[in-house]
Amino acid sequence: MNPADDPVRPGPATAIELVVDGRAVPGLAGQTVAGVLLGAGRRTWRSSRSGRPRGVFCGIGVCHDCLVAVNGVDDVRACQRRAADGDVITTTDEPR
């Protein structure tokens, strides 16, 4: 949520940038890859076997719905992987 309205009163955070399917997406240091993607308004980034869109479902590493490629390595759970500045994320789905 917008830090100015956030009741937890966030302190300063460090901006990072991921490259998602060739496009720069901003995030904050300490976020997961899924957190950055959802924060940027992206809900899905993968398709199931029969082409149904998938993104975050369980949020805790159990369901494997959220897989992405990070720096060329496939099948990384986006909800478990901390994003690092400059990480190159490749999804298998059109943004929606």
Next chain:
Amino acid sequence: MIETPDVLVVGAGPAGLAAAAAARRAGAQVVLLDAAADAGGQYWRHLPAERPAARERILHHGWDRFARLRGQELLADAQVWLVERHDDRPPTVHALVGPADGTAREKRVFAPRALVLATGAYERTLPFPGWDLPGVFTAGAAQALAKAERVAVGRRVVVAGAGPFLLPVAASLVRTGARVLGVLEANPWPRLARAWTARPAELFASRGKAGELAGYVRDLIRHRIPYRAATGVVAAHGDGRVEAVTVARLGPDWAPGTERRIAADAVCVSHGFVPRAELAVAAGCRLDPDGSVHTDAEGRTSVPGVFAAGEITGIGGADLALAEGSVAGTVAAGGADRRGFTGFPARLEAAHGIRPGWTGWLTDDTLVCRCEDVTAGDLRAAAEATGSRGLRSLKLSTRAGLGACQGRVCGRTVEELLNRHTGGLLDPGRTANRPVAALVRLGELAAHHEDHEENA
């Protein structure tokens, strides 16, 4: 190199933190590890150190207690992927340490004198038409994203399912800027009242939990969020993402009745929890019929030298996890302690347990296995066509439960549905039996074997 701590604690949630602290107090040399980047588990999932916040405590209960427990040394980002059983000593535990699902993680191997498993639980979500649409989340996902990312899963959100956990989820969503349209509990008021008000003295030990829940109820009132019993989400609709949900009145056995449709862009669902028991199963620990790890009052499992604490031993909330962890940690370190009786888990099940009528909201094309896209109709057709009553063979022929999550999400549901279609499975069994507890890359495994051969 094989490390040999007195006590190895797997999981740094409330139970594991309490176990490690107690074992240290008893003088043991302890290694505490967790797959996550930080301590806290699911209950105290919090903002990363890089994102300090002055009032983070408003998202939490027992924050002071956590502040005391989290000072301990923790081996973070450590995924246990294999537990090797031995006949004459506690199991050997293999962990990979580094960024989640990475390729070149550091291998650590532990042969502890005592092992404490505190791996917690994950949610059980029953399928309904449209539950794989983007915008349907587990309630835990909404909670994790709110607490650790400050991301709200939607603007207009419905929270539905069964159990007291729906309340903190609604509270966090509101504090993350979402509008919560309602909290829908599937069970009816009479059942809730009967289970929670009988023999109140038994619940004395859980009074902290009662205070916490009362706080959430005040939150609902303050934010004018309706709480409805005997109600559930039975379908989600939308073109590529959730745009509306169908909400139905549910009978006492959860059979769906009168429906209405409401516009929403997200729905968070939780029908209960499943113990994360795979490491315990790999260690050879006996399970109770409900799938939780069997322990005695000192936290011992059926395997000598292996202890279990927290929600892998039964679903009872964070206070109970802390108490169990403290007992198991003390005893694992060679001290003496035992836990008192608490009626909380039994009440939870009596009040909020899943009832069989839920299959009334399934349609033939409702997805059951999200990984392999297997529908409820596929399962029934396979049972009818083959006449088989074997869970294993029916799973193989439909591929249900054999995808990337290894049946963690749909396992129990597949088993229940097939049990009905076949008139009783011949080989029912919990689906927690997974030889490798986490997906590991073949390259990492190969490297692991080379290491072992070098050492041999």
